[in-house]
Amino acid sequence: MTKGNAIAVLILGILIILFPQVTSDNYILTIGIFVGINALVAIGLTILMGYAGQISLGQAGFYGIGAYMSAILSMNFGLPVLFSIIASIIIASLTAVIIAIPSLRLKGHYLAVATLGFGEIIHIILNEWGPGGPSGFGDIPSFNILGYHLSSTVEYFYLIWLCIIFVMIFSLNLIHSMTGKALRAIHDSEIAAVTLGINITKLKIKVFVLSAAYASLAGALYAHYVTFLSPSGFSLFYSVLVLMMVVIGGMTNIWGAIAGALIITILPEVLRGFKEFDILVYGMILTLSLLFMRKGIVPLVVETYKKWTLR
Amino acid sequence: MTLLLQFLFSGLTTGSVYALVGIGFNIVYNSTSIINLAQGEFVVIGGLMMWFFLEGMQLPFTVSLSLTLLTAALIGLLMERLTIKPLLKKGDLLLMIMVTIAISILIRGILMFKFGKDPYTYPPFTEGEPINFYGAIITQQTLWVIGITAVCIVLLYLFFNKTMIGRAMKACSLDVRAARLMGINVSNIVMLSFIISAVIGAIGGIAITPISLMEYDKGAMLSVKGFCAAIMGGLGRSRGAVAGGFTLGILESLTAGYIHSGFKDAVALLIMLFILFVRPAGMFGKAEILKLRKF
Amino acid sequence: MRKIGRLLLFLLIFTALIFFSSTNSFCKEPYNIGAIFSVTGPASFLGEPEKNTVLMLVEQINKAGGINGHPLKVIIEDSKSDETQAVLAAKKLLEKDKVLAIIGPSTTGESMALVPIMTQAQTLLISAAAGANITQPVKERYWIFKTAQYDTSAVEAIYTYMKKQGINKVGIITITTGFGDAGRKALIEMAPKFGISIVADERYGPKDTDMTTQLVKIKSAGAQAVINWSVGPGQVIVTKNWHALKMGIPLYQSHGWGSKKNLELAGKAAEGVIAPLGRLVVWEKLPDKHPQKPILKKYVTEYEARYKSEPGTFGGHAYDALMMVVEALKNVGPDKKKIRDYIETKIKKWPGTGGIFNMSPNDHCGLDMTAFEMVIVKNGDWEILK
Numbered sequence: 001m002t003k004g005n006a007i008a009v010l011i012l013g014i015l016i017i018l019f020p021q022v023t024s025d026n027y028i029l030t031i032g033i034f035v036g037i038n039a040l041v042a043i044g045l046t047i048l049m050g051y052a053g054q055i056s057l058g059q060a061g062f063y064g065i066g067a068y069m070s071a072i073l074s075m076n077f078g079l080p081v082l083f084s085i086i087a088s089i090i091i092a093s094l095t096a097v098i099i100a101i102p103s104l105r106l107k108g109h110y111l112a113v114a115t116l117g118f119g120e121i122i123h124i125i126l127n128e129w130g131p132g133g134p135s136g137f138g139d140i141p142s143f144n145i146l147g148y149h150l151s152s153t154v155e156y157f158y159l160i161w162l163c164i165i166f167v168m169i170f171s172l173n174l175i176h177s178m179t180g181k182a183l184r185a186i187h188d189s190e191i192a193a194v195t196l197g198i199n200i201t202k203l204k205i206k207v208f209v210l211s212a213a214y215a216s217l218a219g220a221l222y223a224h225y226v227t228f229l230s231p232s233g234f235s236l237f238y239s240v241l242v243l244m245m246v247v248i249g250g251m252t253n254i255w256g257a258i259a260g261a262l263i264i265t266i267l268p269e270v271l272r273g274f275k276e277f278d279i280l281v282y283g284m285i286l287t288l289s290l291l292f293m294r295k296g297i298v299p300l301v302v303e304t305y306k307k308w309t310l311r
Numbered sequence: 312m313t314l315l316l317q318f319l320f321s322g323l324t325t326g327s328v329y330a331l332v333g334i335g336f337n338i339v340y341n342s343t344s345i346i347n348l349a350q351g352e353f354v355v356i357g358g359l360m361m362w363f364f365l366e367g368m369q370l371p372f373t374v375s376l377s378l379t380l381l382t383a384a385l386i387g388l389l390m391e392r393l394t395i396k397p398l399l400k401k402g403d404l405l406l407m408i409m410v411t412i413a414i415s416i417l418i419r420g421i422l423m424f425k426f427g428k429d430p431y432t433y434p435p436f437t438e439g440e441p442i443n444f445y446g447a448i449i450t451q452q453t454l455w456v457i458g459i460t461a462v463c464i465v466l467l468y469l470f471f472n473k474t475m476i477g478r479a480m481k482a483c484s485l486d487v488r489a490a491r492l493m494g495i496n497v498s499n500i501v502m503l504s505f506i507i508s509a510v511i512g513a514i515g516g517i518a519i520t521p522i523s524l525m526e527y528d529k530g531a532m533l534s535v536k537g538f539c540a541a542i543m544g545g546l547g548r549s550r551g552a553v554a555g556g557f558t559l560g561i562l563e564s565l566t567a568g569y570i571h572s573g574f575k576d577a578v579a580l581l582i583m584l585f586i587l588f589v590r591p592a593g594m595f596g597k598a599e600i601l602k603l604r605k606f
Numbered sequence: 607m608r609k610i611g612r613l614l615l616f617l618l619i620f621t622a623l624i625f626f627s628s629t630n631s632f633c634k635e636p637y638n639i640g641a642i643f644s645v646t647g648p649a650s651f652l653g654e655p656e657k658n659t660v661l662m663l664v665e666q667i668n669k670a671g672g673i674n675g676h677p678l679k680v681i682i683e684d685s686k687s688d689e690t691q692a693v694l695a696a697k698k699l700l701e702k703d704k705v706l707a708i709i710g711p712s713t714t715g716e717s718m719a720l721v722p723i724m725t726q727a728q729t730l731l732i733s734a735a736a737g738a739n740i741t742q743p744v745k746e747r748y749w750i751f752k753t754a755q756y757d758t759s760a761v762e763a764i765y766t767y768m769k770k771q772g773i774n775k776v777g778i779i780t781i782t783t784g785f786g787d788a789g790r791k792a793l794i795e796m797a798p799k800f801g802i803s804i805v806a807d808e809r810y811g812p813k814d815t816d817m818t819t820q821l822v823k824i825k826s827a828g829a830q831a832v833i834n835w836s837v838g839p840g841q842v843i844v845t846k847n848w849h850a851l852k853m854g855i856p857l858y859q860s861h862g863w864g865s866k867k868n869l870e871l872a873g874k875a876a877e878g879v880i881a882p883l884g885r886l887v888v889w890e891k892l893p894d895k896h897p898q899k900p901i902l903k904k905y906v907t908e909y910e911a912r913y914k915s916e917p918g919t920f921g922g923h924a925y926d927a928l929m930m931v932v933e934a935l936k937n938v939g940p941d942k943k944k945i946r947d948y949i950e951t952k953i954k955k956w957p958g959t960g961g962i963f964n965m966s967p968n969d970h971c972g973l974d975m976t977a978f979e980m981v982i983v984k985n986g987d988w989e990i991l992k
Contacts, residue, residue, distance in 0.1 A: 277424075283413055522815065523815030
């Protein structure tokens with residue numbers, strides 16, 4: 001991790017601690033929780049796309065596996081929530097390995113459609129075999145650890161953002177380690193990476209699994225926070241939404257994931273005032289921001305800052 | 312046997328629309344290498360605008376038809392000039408694909424505003440009793456859908472192989488730089504490809520609406536299915552999209568008929584994945600093309 | 607840019623309207639009620655008439671002097687047919703708007719997602735969705751009520767009628783959404799009680815374009831009748847396919863069929879389709895002494911005059927929910943607990959649009975199969991079957 005990133009993580013940590021002190025509004029904190037859940041999924045996809053050059057339209061599938069598995073394990077098998085979350089991450093990671101081995105041979109649009117296919121198959125399985133079918137199921141145990149049950153919105157806010165801090169530290173270290181440099185090489189040129197003796201297939205699979213693990217963690221947290229699940233939240237639509245977060249935030253910088261998640265999650269809330277116009281305004285804002293902030297927000301800010309300091 | 316025949320016709324009907332959307336994908340893909348995920352919205356535009364002119368304004372059929380196609384062409388043109396053209400020079404494919412998604416949301420919003428959330432339909436092109444074909448029952452509109460798809464395919468074939476513009480478009484798809492050196496105005500070709508794909512999508516919408524109704528948010532599903540069809544057949548290969556579309560439609564119908572209707576989409580997707588893993592460039596795609604094109 | 611300018615203008619007018627409507631002659635503090643409906647997204651066919659109904663009612667109530675002099679303010683939020691959005695909307699209503707009660711959401715899934723939130727906030731929720739899980743087990747649903755009839759009641763009405771017709775073997779075809787799935791479960795669950803066997807169990811997606819395959823399968827399985835459970839375009843496509851195939855067995859639809867729009871879309875294909883419908887759809891054909899008739903007449907005619915479309919059964923669920931809250935407010939004032947208790951104990955033989963409600967500590971819905979009439983389509987219009 002570079003010095004700049006370490007400072008950024010520190011600032012994020014302070015902001016997280018301070019935020020609920022500044023506002024005690026549960027509504028805003030709830031938005032913060034969903035921003036965090038989306039950010040977790042987006043961080044994984046950013047690493048996959050920005051650092052390994054692979055696309056995935058199937059993140060909703062892993063998000064769904066995390067949510068459903070953790071809910072089922074804790075409800076039907078009585079596993080403590082913490083263990084059920086860990087187990088669900090393991091299950092999602094294993095699924096990711098199985099999917100990754102044939103899929104990552106594909107490239108570009110073909111890879112996109114293959115991951116899309118897997119995501120949708122998982123969605124259909126949840127629809128057909130998930131508890132409650134398309135209607136979904138409720139009464140999932142809320143998050144608890146060592147007998148302490150989280151009940152207030154603030155506690156969930158801290159829990160989820162604590163996860164993000166850990167994930168960010170882990171990811172930033174990963175990117176700056178050898179693996180990260182190898183990943184960069186894959187993104188720039190696979191052939192060059194191979195000639196340097198990097199086992200790209202293995203690396204690509206590792207990153208794919210990592211992104212699945214993050215998504216399933218987010219799903220599990222969602223399940224134990226909302227305590228109700230139905231398959232509709234885990235469809236292709238969500239995968240595309242996460243993709244949008246990554247692109248808007250800027251996929252060449254891992255912080256872009258958080259920025260993107262923030263914007264895409266808050267936007268509909270801000271647009272509530274527009275009532276029925278909101279879908280129009282939403283589409284308009286997306287189109288314009290894609291047209292005018294091509295690299296995404298965070299890289300744009302970083303660049304501007306660098307130019308400004310050089311002057 | 313009767314059952315099988317019935318399932319096949321059902322599959323051909325849905326497959327026709329997938330094929331038309333898939334062809335639209337290919338035409339844009341060939342000139343720009345991007346996937347236009349707003350393609351499905353043009354099917355919706357076709358169906359809803361046709362209703363608007365035919366039932367809403369009570370215009371004669373042919374007038375409505377031409378006005379609808381004109382509207383679709385215009386929207387395709389606007390979309391390309393306003394959003395794709397400024398981005399094309401930078402060449403960031405993923406960004407352009409995201410833009411097409413944003414535009415599809417925008418189009419959906421506008422359609423919802425204009426038409427509300429109700430489904431719409433209008434009478435079939437020809438009134439009359441369904442046809443009994445060796446025990447299988449086929450409505451006349453089904454034949455129209457399949458027939459129109461076939462005509463579109465033939466016309467496109469002639470266009471791309473026999474006309475000057477068509478061949479210019481084909482040249483662009485093979486090598487943009489060489490095409491430009493030959494004096495082809497690539498920018499116009501890209502615009503034309505968006506217009507043609509918009510019109511083809513709209514034709515699909517016009518034909519299918521009497522059977523399946525049309526509402527503002529049907530486009531996303533059609534885009535996904537058309538995308539799968541195009542990929543399955545091999546991106547950039549028009550006959551691939553046709554084969555892919557019909558295969559997908561028939562697979563869905565046969566799964567619903569012989570396995571279970573709850574899994575029809577899953578089985579179709581599984582088979583699509585299988586095809587991709589065996590032939591990573593699709594049924595008709597050439598592996599070399601994959602290497603030439605960046606994502 | 608011009609579009610954005612126009613949007614801003616609209617927004618300006620809109621906020622101005624809210625401003626004017628809230629600073630009118632009332633001097634007492636307004637009563638804040640929240641409403642969450644699926645105004646957009648796949649379930650917008652529910653949310654749209656629900657939203658319209660509430661807007662109309664609030665205007666009428668405030669014109670008539672509000673509730674004991676207090677103006678009624680209903681804050682409507684769009685849940686976009688999505689559970690996460692519904693949760694956010696509920697939090698906003700509870701925290702920001704400090705509402706006394708929430709009506710909606712439109713779908714079962716969204717309602718279920720709100721159960722823990724409302725229970726924790728100790729605030730009344732009157733859902734407009736049908737799922738039995740919303741109000742059962744009633745011990746754990748202390749704060750939750752609903753105004754939509756149970757799916758099982760609609761199924762009971764169908765099966766009772768079928769037995770009279772001597773139908774024993776049915777094929778069911780349902781949509782793969784919460785609505786269709788709830789219907790499917792109810793159909794399967796109730797069948798043995800009526801000695802009916804389900805010989806085919808088919809499904810289709812909400813955006814599917816052709817259901818011929820499923821119907822042919824049902825026919826070849828030897829069914830004596832088809833039951834389709836869906837809302838939206840699916841039910842019209844099934845009707846059209848059923849008609850084209852000349853299946854020779856009757857087609858039954860769910861209570862979601864009750865919209866004139868469906869008859870228009872399906873045209874002559876709809877002839878002979880049978881469905882259990884709430885009386886709202888067929889109010890004109892009810893005898894004059896029926897207790898629901900005056901309410902239905904007022905509601906439907908006013909709605910149609912204002913919105914140039916029909917409210918449908920689903921708009922009625924919002925009507926009933928809001929009117930219950932209004933009546934409670936009138937009698938017990940702005941006290942969350944008292945409002946809840948009033949609805950649980952005082953809503954008895956209460957004629958609403960969905961039926962005659964009988965709430966009790968054991969039943970937070972208060973409707974049964976008598977809420978439905980079996981209705982057949984004849985000459986492009988409804989006809990009540992006896």
